[in-house]
Amino acid sequence: MELMIQLILVLIALSSCxxxxxxxxxxxxxxxxxxxxxxxxxxxxxxxxxxESLENWMDDSLKMQQLAVVLVIxxxxxxxxxxxxxxxxxxxxxxxALKVAAFYPGLLLLAVLLYAQMLCFYTFSEIxxxxxxxxxxxxxxxxxxxIPAGIGWTIPEGYLRxxxxxxxxxxxxxxxxxxxxFCQKLPYPQQENSVEWQPFLIVVGTSxxxxxxxxxxxxxxxxxxxxxKF
Numbered sequence: 629m630e631l632m633i634q635l636i637l638v639l640i641a642l643s644s645c646x647x648x649x650x651x652x653x654x655x656x657x658x659x660x661x662x663x664x665x666x667x668x669x670x671x672x673x674x675x676x677x678x679x680e681s682l683e684n685w686m687d688d689s690l691k692m693q694q695l696a697v698v699l700v701i702x703x704x705x706x707x708x709x710x711x712x713x714x715x716x717x718x719x720x721x722x723x724x725a726l727k728v729a730a731f732y733p734g735l736l737l738l739a740v741l742l743y744a745q746m747l748c749f750y751t752f753s754e755i756x757x758x759x760x761x762x763x764x765x766x767x768x769x770x771x772x773x774x775i776p777a778g779i780g781w782t783i784p785e786g787y788l789r790x791x792x793x794x795x796x797x798x799x800x801x802x803x804x805x806x807x808x809x810f811c812q813k814l815p816y817p818q819q820e821n822s823v824e825w826q827p828f829l830i831v832v833g834t835s836x837x838x839x840x841x842x843x844x845x846x847x848x849x850x851x852x853x854x855x856x857k858f
Contacts (some may be wrong), residue, residue, distance in 0.1 A: 643793050668761050
């Protein structure tokens with residue numbers, strides 16, 4: 629489970645870097661600085677935790693199922709935003725709400741930072757916690773300033789970066805589905821022939837229902853445009 633969580637968190641971090649690569653320097657600077665400040669302010673809470681508490685969270689099936697739901701919801705939001713921005717890239721009108729949503733970094737990015745900070749504090753426990761908190765915050769600042777800039781320089785085509793982030797969002801959805809499957813193997817009270825399918829069906833149903841209604845909406849919009857042309 630931990631390896632799967634780490635993979636999903638890496639996808640979330642990469643997705644955020646691709647998102648920041650579309651922002652101008654002042655916005656990217658503000659985002660990186662804000663994340664650095666958040667990580668520094670959260671380090672007193674991090675040092676109160678332990679490796680055992682982290683493992684207990686991952687063994688808690690309810691928390692993991694809730695994480696899966698949030699993963700899918702945020703991934704769907706990012707998919708809708710990326711599709712809207714792709715339409716804008718090719719000259720189609722986009723609603724103002726979707727343009728504003730392009731600056732939504734996602735709540736799970738904070739989970740990525742807290743998880744990475746925990747691992748860092750467990751690994752370098754011999755260093756003074758105050759210094760380690762400052763060092764980690766600086767690393768966060770330079771990562772979210774440098775990697776998005778590098779992505780923008782390596783892939784100058786904005787639409788291609790949007791498509792890549794679109795793929796990362798689908799990976800996030802699949803990760804949520806896999807987590808719900810893994811949750812069936814987490815510790816439960818002993819029950820014979822009992823399999824909890826409800827969380828898995830909720831995640832899959834939410835994903836396919838959203839995609840289906842999005843497809844219906846696009847078909848309706850196309851038909852409406854054709855009727856107006858005639």
